[in-house]
Amino acid sequence: MTLQRPLLTRTGRKQRALGVQAALEWAFRVEKAQLELPSPKDVSDEGFGFGLEYVLLQRAALGCKVDGGQHKMGGYTHPDAEVIAATVAGMPDSLGGIRMAIRVAELARAGLTPDWLPGVVPRCVPVETKRNQHGERATTVVVGTERVLTRGKWYTVEVQACPVTWRPHPEQIASARRGYDDWWQALDWVRDGLVSAGLLREVEVTAAMPKVRPWC
Template identity: 30%
Template structure:
């Protein structure tokens, strides 16, 4: 039997978006609660607190007639067998949504005034300046836009997601018989897109059409 070669990312999207494998297989919200709880202050807990990741599991009833494709079942089994709970959450979350983690390609760390005020004299908005009792300028309160830690956190999440895809693809390259109709390719997603000179300026987390095989 000739198998269809499909990128692992598209297979994951198909598994969770079209097949809804996590729902049919009963991937319960209690399990999700375990890894979202975080426990100790690990990098997982920090990233979750920052809102960098999240995975709300849909536990709505599934019709009794629902049947899971054997390849989707195999993909889901391999995903939930990954060693890292954060990898499992990222693959399921972005598989459902058909997205990639946003690595903030347009982010640029800069310092800007904390507040702008309208100047009647100059008829324009100007930074708020603080003065001493003699009306001498003392300072201009500022804030940091796109803090380096924010950018690093976003790119760490993307790197974890991409590595999880690569690990998943390797499972099926080593054991191709686990899939009946598909052969795994990829992942085509770049490993560190921010290092590429031609990295796009737009956001990379827009929904994409799921594989519908």
């Protein structure tokens, strides 16, 4: 995690400037923040329909201090990390909802970026190979027969072919890159949410983002 020069808020408090990916990794990997997902809509409970993000916003409006540390046994979770986790938990359905929120948190906790299969190029390869004393050879199948004339005689011979495929398949590469793009869109939404909410006290989320399409 690369930290920039601390900034000062209007109250004189120093802030650490982090890109959204670095901020997520700090919250989930360093501070061990937990993802508080909203209750299912069919569950009737206190606070029904409100996620942690709503609670945090209401506390801020009332001037209350955001509690921290409830998720770490004998430790302390920074309030800014709780706000970041709460924002992720509010991921809209249009960006993948709960499933994407979990994915964003898990990747941040592991310090990883989605695998978009860098440098991978589809190759045409045999569907199956076999090995014998002469080495490895492609498996062939009979696809038909032909009549051939050899030395004045007609013979029936089998026509064999080697089934091939593309590995990895182009759709696998396209799917991996769509997954990266979905993750990027989710991070962009989280960044905008954190900046517009203005609830972070010691972390400033900057405009820095991962590359939009690193394969281009």
